[in-house]
Amino acid sequence: MKLISWNVNGIRAVLKKDFLDILYTLDADVFCIQETKAQPDQIEVDCKDLYPYQYMNSAQRKGYSGTMIFCKKEPLSIIYGMNQPEHDTEGRVITIEYEDFDLVTVYTPNSGTGLKRLDYRMEWDKAFTEYVTSLEKPVIICGDLNVANEEIDIKNPKTNHKNAGFTDEERNSFKANLLKHYKDSYRTLYPDKVEYSWWSYRFHAREKNAGWRIDYWLVDPRLWDKVEDSKILTDIYGSDHCPIELDLK
Template sequence: MKLISWNVNGLRAILKKDFMATFEALDADFFCLQETKMQAGQVDLDLPGYHTYFNYAQRKGYSGTAIFTKHQPDNVTYGLGIPEHDTEGRVITLEYPNFYMITCYTPNSQSELKRLDYRMTWDDAFRDYVDRLSQEKSVIFCGDLNVAHEAIDLKNDKTNHHNAGFSDEEREKFTALLDSGFIDTFRHFYPDKTGVYSWWSYRFNARKNNAGWRIDYFCTSKDLQPKLKDAKILTDIYGSDHCPIELDIADLN
């Protein structure tokens, strides 16, 4: 199975930038989106062969997630089941007989870490959520998790230390998430690979200079390790300030 995750930075905007050609060329079993920035009825998508699921933020033009899949789930849930975390459209969970598939758009701590306290409560709640699901069956979660885990995961680690996405607190929460029983699939295959990022600022010619961050992830519960085949970061695909990432895994059905 091929799984794709992409922060599209506005689905309506990226549809004007050859998104459909990319979508068709990738031909994924699961295509997960973050930061769709839309409300119901604002986009008319024709995706033959796919089941489509959207979670919209209450605030217009903000956040939001989606999953397009060839595999109809047994059940679909939206959010974490916690009211304070479920107004921004950040999580969709598809349930299958043998696994859960989750797309997630983790809140950004923002400039001067003004939203860090909220981010800490989110990280704890999300970890508890996936931990609970992993007690029932295998779990795959993906998305823009808004953290570069280690210094190897961004170009300028020293100048960005304590900035949103590379604060000690956020990195420690991601370590705790992995330690609770999950695999960062890209690092599983490429533990020492440098210079491969999934997000670049629109400022300072960051993408041209490859001054980026790896903040988009596919993570799986450890029981799926024997089924993992490859993890990729598709840096040659444009249209957003993020590029898509890919997970190749054995059929789980």
């Protein structure tokens, strides 16, 4: 089973590029998207022959946040959000249920310029962890988690130490919450490999490969024997993020 996750930084923008070609070329069983920045009536993704089942969770605020999932096989159930009204206005979470596991795609809130949303981010981390650990089946989580866990996951750790996504608070929260329950599939398989999944649009960061690894496939330990590979598809363009892939037996 092939699973793909990609922060597209605007579904309408990537639809004007090669998104459909990428969608068909990758040919995943499930394709998860974060940061759609669109309402359902603003887009139409013409891929029903490949993905007859499409689910979208949009933010109340137009042009902001949002998630989407394309599936070949119909899920047993779908949950939009976390059943927590204080956290469910920005369209950040979709959960689909299959026979053997629940798959959750998430676009974690960014702490923002000047860390103005750091306190909310800390609340979110606890609330999201509480939600995913409450699900009955083993869980696979994918998406833009907006944190580089270790220094190996970021090009310039010293100069970014107090920036959103690499503060001690965010990294410690990631370890104390999600990583307490789930395996970082890429880093578990490749403890010393240096690859990134996001590059700033500024300063020619992608050309210089001055990036961050902030997109993840997190896997419940009960499913770990099913994991074949976890990849970062750095050769695919169209967003400031690249897609990430999880292969299951």
